[in-house]
Amino acid sequence: MNLHINQKRSLWWSLSGLVIGLGIVAMAISWQQFGAPLRPGLDFVGGTRLQLTHVCTLTESCTEEISLDEVRQVLADQGLESSSLQLLGQDRQTLSIRTRNLDVDERSTLQANLEETVGPFDINSTQIDTVGPVIGQQLLASGLLALLVSFAGIVAYLSLRFKLDYAVFAIVALAHDVLITMGVFAALGLVLEVEIDSLFIVALLTVVGFSVNDTVVIYDRIRENLKLHPERHIRDVVDESVNQTLARSVNTTLTTTLPLLAIVLFGGQTLKFFALAMIVGFLSGVYSSIFVASTLLTLWRERSGQIYGSGEDAPDDATTDPDAPTPAEQV
Amino acid sequence: MAKYQAWLALILALTIGAVTLIANSLLSENPLFPTSLGLDLRGGSQLTIQVQPTAAIPTITDREMEAVQSVVEGRVNGLGVSEAVVQQLGNDQLLVQLPGINDPQQAERVLGGTAQLEFRAQKAGTEQQLLVENEILQEHLADLAQVQANLPPTGAIDDATQAEIDAIQADITISEAAILDLFEPSELKGDKLTDALARPGNGTQWEVVIEFNNEGANDFAELTKSVAGTGRGLGIFLDNRLLSAPRVDVQYAELGITGGNAVISGNFDAVSARDLEIQLRGGALPLPVEVVENRTVGPTLGRDSIQRSLYAALVGLALVLVYMAVYYRLPGILADIALVVYALLTWAAFVMLGVTLTLPGIAGFILSIGMAVDANVLIFERTREELRAGKTLYRSVESGFYRAFSSIIDSNVTTVISCLALFFFGAGLVKGFALTLGLGVLVSMFTAFTCTRTLLFVVLGMPQFRKPEWFYPGISRLTAPRSATP
Numbered sequence: 080m081n082l083h084i085n086q087k088r089s090l091w092w093s094l095s096g097l098v099i100g101l102g103i104v105a106m107a108i109s110w111q112q113f114g115a116p117l118r119p120g121l122d123f124v125g126g127t128r129l130q131l132t133h134v135c136t137l138t139e140s141c142t143e144e145i146s147l148d149e150v151r152q153v154l155a156d157q158g159l160e161s162s163s164l165q166l167l168g169q170d171r172q173t174l175s176i177r178t179r180n181l182d183v184d185e186r187s188t189l190q191a192n193l194e195e196t197v198g199p200f201d202i203n204s205t206q207i208d209t210v211g212p213v214i215g216q217q218l219l220a221s222g223l224l225a226l227l228v229s230f231a232g233i234v235a236y237l238s239l240r241f242k243l244d245y246a247v248f249a250i251v252a253l254a255h256d257v258l259i260t261m262g263v264f265a266a267l268g269l270v271l272e273v274e275i276d277s278l279f280i281v282a283l284l285t286v287v288g289f290s291v292n293d294t295v296v297i298y299d300r301i302r303e304n305l306k307l308h309p310e311r312h313i314r315d316v317v318d319e320s321v322n323q324t325l326a327r328s329v330n331t332t333l334t335t336t337l338p339l340l341a342i343v344l345f346g347g348q349t350l351k352f353f354a355l356a357m358i359v360g361f362l363s364g365v366y367s368s369i370f371v372a373s374t375l376l377t378l379w380r381e382r383s384g385q386i387y388g389s390g391e392d393a394p395d396d397a398t399t400d401p402d403a404p405t406p407a408e409q410v
Numbered sequence: 411m412a413k414y415q416a417w418l419a420l421i422l423a424l425t426i427g428a429v430t431l432i433a434n435s436l437l438s439e440n441p442l443f444p445t446s447l448g449l450d451l452r453g454g455s456q457l458t459i460q461v462q463p464t465a466a467i468p469t470i471t472d473r474e475m476e477a478v479q480s481v482v483e484g485r486v487n488g489l490g491v492s493e494a495v496v497q498q499l500g501n502d503q504l505l506v507q508l509p510g511i512n513d514p515q516q517a518e519r520v521l522g523g524t525a526q527l528e529f530r531a532q533k534a535g536t537e538q539q540l541l542v543e544n545e546i547l548q549e550h551l552a553d554l555a556q557v558q559a560n561l562p563p564t565g566a567i568d569d570a571t572q573a574e575i576d577a578i579q580a581d582i583t584i585s586e587a588a589i590l591d592l593f594e595p596s597e598l599k600g601d602k603l604t605d606a607l608a609r610p611g612n613g614t615q616w617e618v619v620i621e622f623n624n625e626g627a628n629d630f631a632e633l634t635k636s637v638a639g640t641g642r643g644l645g646i647f648l649d650n651r652l653l654s655a656p657r658v659d660v661q662y663a664e665l666g667i668t669g670g671n672a673v674i675s676g677n678f679d680a681v682s683a684r685d686l687e688i689q690l691r692g693g694a695l696p697l698p699v700e701v702v703e704n705r706t707v708g709p710t711l712g713r714d715s716i717q718r719s720l721y722a723a724l725v726g727l728a729l730v731l732v733y734m735a736v737y738y739r740l741p742g743i744l745a746d747i748a749l750v751v752y753a754l755l756t757w758a759a760f761v762m763l764g765v766t767l768t769l770p771g772i773a774g775f776i777l778s779i780g781m782a783v784d785a786n787v788l789i790f791e792r793t794r795e796e797l798r799a800g801k802t803l804y805r806s807v808e809s810g811f812y813r814a815f816s817s818i819i820d821s822n823v824t825t826v827i828s829c830l831a832l833f834f835f836g837a838g839l840v841k842g843f844a845l846t847l848g849l850g851v852l853v854s855m856f857t858a859f860t861c862t863r864t865l866l867f868v869v870l871g872m873p874q875f876r877k878p879e880w881f882y883p884g885i886s887r888l889t890a891p892r893s894a895t896p
Contacts, residue, residue, distance in 0.1 A: 130711075183518040183701070190515075203453070203710040207514055211702030214458060217500075221835045229831035233824050240820055278770060281832065281840050285777070285847065288828025292821040296788065299817040327791040334733060334787065335780035338726025342776060345721040347714065349450075350773050357777070 084321055084370060085314045085377050091370035095255060102262010109265045117261060118268030120276040123219060125212035127181040131193065132204035133172040144171040145197050153192045154178070157185065167348070173204075180211060222280035229284060233291050241298055244379055249294045252364075252372035256290045257283055259363040260356055267352075278353040286360030289335070293328055293368040300324050301373070309387060313380045317373050325369070332365040414871070417864040425751050428758035435761045443761045448768030448842065451716050453709030454509035455517055460702040461502045470502045470697065478697055479504055482521060504699075514706040521701060527600030527690065530593035531633050532642035532655065540592050540643070540655070547585040554578045589652050593645040598633055602626025606690035608683035616683035617675035620690060627670030634658045635666030646674075646690070653686060719772040726776050727753065734783055738790050740880040741866060745786040748861040752782045756853045760846065771842035778850025781825070785858030788814040794882050803878050807866055811859075818855065825851050 084091065106116035113119060121128050133145065147164055154162050159178045167173040174197070181189065186207070194200060230250060237246035260283060267273040300320035308316060339361075342354035380386065435441045449456050461478050463470055475498055482504055486494045495507040508517055532540065557575055604621050611617035622630050637644055639660025646653045656674045658667065678686070731749065734742040756775065765771065793810030797803070829848030832840055869875045878885045 132710075183515055187515045201708070201710065203708040205706065205708045206711055207455075207704055207706035209701075209704040211458075211460070211700075213460065214703045222840075225831040225835035225840075228835060229828040232827040232831060236823060236827060277840065281770060281836070281843050284828055284832050285843075288825040289781070291824040291828075292784075295821045295824055296817045299820055323795065324791075326794075327787050330733075330737065330787045330791075331781075331784045334730050334783045335777070337729040337733065338722070338776045338780040341722045341726035341729060342719075342773060345718055345725055346773070347718045347769070349715070349769055350719070350722075353770070353773060 081322055082325065082369075083318055085318055085374055088374045088378065091374060095259075095367070095371055099255065099258050099262060102258060102265060105262055105265035105269055109268055112269075117265045117275045117279075118273065119215075120274035120279075121177065121208055121210050122276040123215040125180050125210050125215055127178050127186060127210075128206075128208040129174075129176045129178075129186070129190065130167070130204075130206035131174045131176075131190070131200040132168070133197075134199045134201045135172065145174050149196050150174060150176070150193065153189070153196050156192070157189055159189070180209065218277045218280070222277070222284070225284055226280075226287065229287055233287075237291075237295070237298075241302060245298050245302075245376065248372045248375045248379070249291055249298070251375060252294050252367040253287055253290055255367045255371055256286055256360050256363045260286055260360040263359045264352075264356060273352055275352075278349070279356055282353050282356035282360065285357055286364060289361060290364030290367065293331070293364055294372045296327060297321060297324050297368055297373055298376075301376070311387070313386050314377055317377045321369055321373050328365050328369060332361055336361055414864050414867050417860060418868060421751060421861050421864060425754055428754040431758045431761050432754065443764060445761060446764065446766045447712075447716075448766050448771070449507055449509060449705075449712075450707050450769045451712045451767060452509055453707050453712040454507065455514045455704060455706040457506040457508070457518065457521060457701050457705075458499065458703035459504040459506060459521060460700050461504070462698045462700060463502075464697060475502065475504075478699060482506065482699070486521070503702075514704060518701050518704055521699070527603060528596065528647045529598040529630065529633055530590075530596050530645040530647060531636045532593050532645060534640070534642070536592040537641060540589065543585060543589050543592065547582065547589065550578055550582045550585055554582070586651055589645075590647060590650050593647070596629065596633060598622075598626060598629040600690075602629060603690060606687045608678075608680070608687040610680075611673075611675050611678075614679070615675065616678040616680050617673050618678065618683050618686050618690065619671065619673050622670040624670065627668065630670065630672065631666030631668045633666065634662050634672070635664070638662040638666065653690075715769055719769065719776070723772065723776045723779070727779055730780060730783060734786070738786075739883060740869070740875065741786075741790050741793070741862075744865040744869065745783060745790070745862055747865060748786065748857050749779065749782055751861050752854055752857040753779060755857065756850050759849055759853060763849075765845060765849075766842065768842040770840070771846045774843040774846035775850060778847050778854065781847075781851060782854035782857070784821070785814070785818045785854060786862055788817050789858065789862065794885075797878060797882050797885050803876055803881060804870055806881075807870060811863060818858065822851050822855055 109116055109118060115123070145166060147166070150164055151160075154160060154164075154176070162176055162178040164177075165175040167175055174193075176189075178189075186209070190200075230253070233253075234246045234250060237249055264273060264275060264279065268275070297320060300323055301317055304311075304316045304320050305313075336358050339354040339358050342350050343358070346354060431443070435443055435445045459482060461470055461475065479496055479498060483496045486496055486506060486508065494509070495505075497505045497507075499505045506521060554575070557571065557578065602622050602625055604623050604626070605619075606621070607619045608616055609619060633644060638658040639662075641657060643655030643657050645655045654674060654676070656676060674686070727749075731746045734745050734749070736742070738745065756778065760767065760775075789810050791810075792814045793806045796806035796809050801809070826848055829844045829851070832844035833848065836844060
């Protein structure tokens with residue numbers, strides 16, 4: 080298998096552009112609907128979420144599904160008509176209610192009324208999340224700060240190890256991955272009502288860390304090949320470097336997404352979408368390092384007249400001559 | 411060869427050590443390093459408390475935070491939750507973790523709420539009024555209980571009943587205000603109260619001991635002197651609601667109760683005495699606090715999470731192991747061994763560092779399993795390239811390691827940079843994830859360069875394993891034409 084990625088540059092870029100464009104459309108629609116680019120979860124808008132599960136030791140309480148109408152009635156009595164309801168679990172015995180921010184007395188009243196109406200709940204399976212709006216802002220602020228700091232750290236490190244233009248395109252590829260992941264989740268928010276929580280921010284940051292990892296391996300190869308073959312055209316060098324690292328890119332992405340897939344399949348409710356966000360990000364990351372970061376670097380070098388390697392790209396410790404004896408101990 | 415044997419011995423020793431540590435932490439009665447589970451795994455409540463500045467205290471300094479924290483800690487202790495943790499978050503927040511609590515409502519009530527405690531002397535000539543007002547209040551409360559008990563089981567309240575409830579609530583408020591009005595406002599507020607304690611008194615009765623600071627002691631002496639022996643009460647109000655109105659014995663008419671200590675006794679049982687104690691202590695908070703976040707997870711849900719994560723981890727690990735063995739053959743199997751060693755070492759590191767395991771933390775660990783093989787993949791791919799170039803097996807493996815080195819370093823450093831950013835700027839759960847992932851990346855670099863390497867060269871030292879086919883299926887076809895041309 081041999082990819083001539085630089086031949087079809089515009090195709091790869093259009094593909095990315097299309098997906099990002101769709102994502103931006105989804106984010107725009109979300110913005111209209113929720114005032115945020117993605118459907119914000121409890122962590123960001125504040126509110127109260129109650130998850131209650133029937134006690135199933137009493138047989139009569141678990142013979143039928145929890146009646147949502149009854150629950151709605153209870154909510155309406157407390158003036159909480161605008162709350163959202165969900166039944167969870169295979170036997171539909173778990174009720175998840177999301178309301179505006181309730182104080183402790185309102186919450187107790189609601190729980191007591193629900194107990195009375197739809198039957199006894201298991202205290203050990205109850206989950207309560209109450210988040211004030213302040214907390215969400217703090218989360219978002221600290222998440223964005225972490226994102227910017229890691230961007231800056233990565234640029235600094237790559238500029239040090241490579242050259243600035245490498246770093247810039249690595250960041251472009253990064254932004255590409257973040258945009259695609261956000262776009263996919265904006266669409267999921269519109270279609271499946273998937274909400275994003277603070278873990279989504281964590282997933283994005285992990286994607287950032289890992290997507291660069293992929294790009295760096297390819298860059299590392301380009302740097303090495305430029306040093307070995309200063310007479311070759313940048314286009315060929317990049318093509319060859321991508322092909323040489325292709326198996327590694329695919330394998331590493333696979334081995335990384337396999338455990339995440341296991342989390343999606345077997346992990347709990349909380350982690351499912353967290354893992355899915357990372358899978359989307361990693362797949363987009365492997366695509367962007369192969370088809371975007373490398374081709375942009377080629378274009379830039381062609382435009383700026385650096386068609387042939389000058390050997391400047393490589394720091395002293397980068398590689399050795401392939402035929403030099405390696406410092407190995409002979410068996 | 412001797413060098414590799416030494417390495418092998420070291421890896422073996424580390425692995426055995428790790429297994430021993432893990433086994434000890436899981437199975438022993440009192441382990442060396444107890445595993446601490448986050449509340450999302452063991453169940454419990456995590457509350458974030460926001461301390462609000464007041465006109466009197468416009469900026470909240472560390473000193474104030476300290477005071478609030480000590481009071482909150484006192485309240486937490488009052489809840490009787492073992493292993494509760496109170497930490498300061500940022501400049502004006504406290505994080506309270508209450509493992510295994512089964513009444514989050516009570517916790518939130520006790521911890522939050524802006525308590526305003528005030529001791530007031532009853533006005534002269536209001537004895538009868540107080541009795542009457544109190545009777546009225548009790549009636550209202552009884553009415554309310556009655557109405558609520560008679561609510562239809564469907565929970566549907568018609569407008570008439572709702573109006574009735576609202577009316578009773580309004581009456582209660584009026585009554586409370588009327589009672590408050592029977593007492594003289596005073597300077598003796600909660601900030602002068604240093605402690606309150608419920609203790610068994612005579613027989614089955616309980617009593618509450620209160621203690622004031624110096625200024626409070628003087629105020630208290632004044633107050634008690636004014637009502638001593640008159641039959642009038644000393645009203646203790648929390649948020650303008652009468653908690654208790656104890657009378658003061660005539661023997662204190664001369665000087666009041668001095669020394670800043672007093673005992674409130676009366677119709678207390680253990681529960682009501684304890685309630686009063688907690689309320690009094692809560693009233694001693696110098697600043698208003700508010701619970702702005704409450705995350706409560708039932709213990710059953712936590713156990714469920716652990717089980718699911720364990721499945722996910724094992725399945726994820728198995729998938730990676732199978733994939734590596736199938737794709738990379740012999741080196742893949744060696745990488746698998748290294749991966750298991752990696753998993754054990756990382757887990758042992760968590761145990762030793764006392765990392766609190768949270769759900770995202772476990773996710774970080776599972777993810778790091780997938781990332782850990784990356785270094786191996788880089789090395790093996792390089793080895794294959796060298797084999798294709800017609801080098802001997804030994805030389806290919808050697809230069810595979812040598813050449814993959816810079817890629818491995820560069821690519822892992824970027825991940826570590828992200829983890830550092832997450833760790834230093836993220837909050838609770840995010841921190842756990844960053845820590846486990848970052849630690850995992852560091853350990854994986856170590857295992858790739860020591861464990862995989864050692865195993866490979868040990869294997870290469872045995873003639874029966876020196877078959878390029880086992881390293882690269884189909885390599886003979888690729889290199890055969892080459893060897894025909896000089």
